Amino acid sequence: ESTTSTKTMSLQDLDEYSLVHVFLFLSVADLDRCLLVCKKFQQIIQRFVYSKKCILALVVNSPKTCSLSLYRYTARKRAKLEENWRDGRYEEHTLFQHNVMYISQMDIDKDFLYMTHGGCLQAHKRTKSRYLVDTRVHWQVGRKRDPDISSLAKENDRFFAGRLDGKIMMYDSTTGHTTLQSVAADVIKSVDFCENVYAVTTKFHATYILTRRWQEHDLENAELTHSHVYTRAYETIKLNGTRLAAGMFHCGKKQALQMIDLQSCAVMQLNSQTKAVYDLIWKDENCLLTGNFDDSMRLVDVRTGNDEACWSDPYNASVYCMFYNGAYAVHCGMKYHHRSNLYDLRVPNRCVQMYFPSK
Incomplete structure (x- = not known):
């Protein structure tokens, strides 16, 4: 009579390549918990997983998006922002009143938000405060009463x-x-x-x-x-x-x-x-x-x-x-x-x- 012995395998027994693939399915909150399990998990997540999540990300992975940002985000923060965009968690603030017929034309770069009000073009400084934009006019061209x-x-x-x-x-x-x-x-x-x-x-x-x-x-x-x-x-x-x-x-x-x-x-x-x-x-x-x-x-x-x-x-x-x-x-x-x-x-x-x- 032969006996078969089975050895149970835990997540920690997986090789580095396999663990990276497993961790990519987890949210940032779950990854934060896995960081506390052991040094092995911590090194893999911080070295490989967050960066791979950013490469696959929809919103935060492009050079154009990064060039518009006021911040130099870590890979973890960028992965968290990606989840926020996909899950729809956001705040809404009303910053400008626009009471003219045509909608405002807008553009943006790293330093300013540009928008039109009537016949004038205004530049508003971007900030790191909660509202992200200074409502005061930095410079203005034209007049609101113009066409x-x-x-x-x-x-x-x-x-x-x-x-x-x-x-x-x-x-x-x-x-x-x-x-x-x-x-x-x-x-x-x-x-x-x-x-x-x-x-x-x-x-x-x-x-x-x-x-x-x-x-x-x-x-x-x-x-x-x-x-x-x-x-x-x-x-x-x-x-x-x-x-x-x-x-x-x-x-x-x-x-x-x-x-x-x-x-x-x-x-x-x-x-x-x-x-x-x-x-x-x-x-x-x-x-x-x-x-x-x-x-x-x-x-x-x-x-x-x-x-x-x-x-x-x-x-x-x-x-x-x-x-x-x-x-x-x-x-x-x-x-x-x-x-x-x-x-x-x-x-x-x-x-x-x-x-x-x-x-």
């Missing part, structure tokens, strides 16, 4: 804004120099610029490509001169080198997305199946992210012109605006209930989290 700023683009310290009266405003925060120039007798819907090439589209009339030029006798003050005029007006436009992506406000044929080659002046129809495009972002040199009327966010490959992926809103709300963090996270502002959705480009067909205001 509303309807579109804003930023590149380094240069700002480019379009207004309801058909004028554009250029501002350099380094020199403090402001230029106001009339483009069309129409509402400006969207603007963008890349180096010295500027694009402007109006509500009804046309889309204008302008070039920044300096006079020989005046090297400080530059003016924009017309390079080309396209007879179609768009809802939103985005420049990427010599290519201009453009989305229409309405297209009954569901062909609302186009791309313009600024060198050949050719207009290419993309095959994204949508009636209207409210916002778009260049994800990289070959792909666009679009926010659409039909409750969808789409990934479009401009080489084929086709939709490569599509994410829908469960409550059938249109996507009004988007922010892309440079890696996998896309934060979308939705049409109804002042709600925003967080999408993971690695997770098809659904949003990762929704954020609802308390009021």
